[in-house]
Amino acid sequence: MGKVTTSASMSLDGFIAGPAETGFEHLFAWHRNGDIEVPSADPRWSFRLSPPSAEHLRQQMAAFGALVVGRRLFDVTQGWGGRHPFGVPVYVVTHRAPADWAHPEAPFTFVTDGLHSAIQQAKATAGARDVGVAAGDLARQALDAGLVDELQVDLVPVLLGAGTRLVGDLANAPLTLGTPRVVESAGVTHLYYAVNK
Template sequence: MTKVIMGASMSLDGYIAGPNESGFDHLFAWHNNGEVEIPAAHEQWTFRPGRASEPVVREYLQVGAIVCGRRLFDLTQGWGGHHPLGAPVFVVTHNVPTDWPHPDAPFTFVTDGVESAVRQAQKAAGDSYVSIAAGNVGRQALEAGLVDEVRVELVPVFLGGGTRFADDIAGAPVALGNPRVIEGDRVTHLQYPVIPQS
């Protein structure tokens, strides 16, 4: 089965966005604070991580399909129709936008829930993996047992408020396995296997 990874860059106090959508300069500093130039899928984006984070970024770029919520889609204005990782995007939403200016872009609006979005993404991902953003949609996927791995790109900053990585998870406590750890500059990459619930 196609692997599903839930992840995000997160502050030490557990936020994936600061108050009023701030803090991204801190959260994503590691994308561009190094010497390894890695072109993204579209010419308007380039990553320049440090050597330690290079394999993490290269694996990002191999993603087969992406699931996100409407909040992230709106916040990024749908990445202008070009997700920087170059994969098809499945947007979980109650209301399909009527003014989306990129109808030919590989974006699918899914109105029947997170599980449907994950299943569609798995089909689209081919031999690769599905990435699901943390936050509300990621939490729902985790609760539904759809997530195989949780990846936290832990950034050494307190943001003091904002949007949480995963709040009020149903069925908690939820224990994960020990992480694989990669020490980058302005980020500690933590990759936790989800322990299947029997």
């Protein structure tokens, strides 16, 4: 059985998006600031990374066997055009499946009976590989339910001042983590924390 991991690019002051969905040019600058090309699952574009970040992202893409995301992220990204960059099945937690989803053949599953069910389905699909749970409100719920094994943060050297927080107002705070594994890179510090349970 793989791990359940929440990963996110985050500003030093704790935001995964700035006010009104801004700031992404800073939060994801490290996706395009290097010389090493790492293909995404979408043949139309690829990452261009510094060497430590390339190694980090390759490992992450190899590790994830399925993803769980919320409806808001799905809508904001327009469902990644039916092709998530990691190329794995995606479980979308939502109250109602979209009526007009343009890519019904794509490996996207709309889960209407809650986060636990979505994570269970994603685990069954991922097998020995990991399940990624998107940061923000979904991660907060998953952390409060004790379902997250690892927090992986790409810490970006910017202060956004306000916006969407990594996990928001946890009910079960304080929640202690292990000393992180650290990968230093240009314009980002990759941090891997085990969640203490």
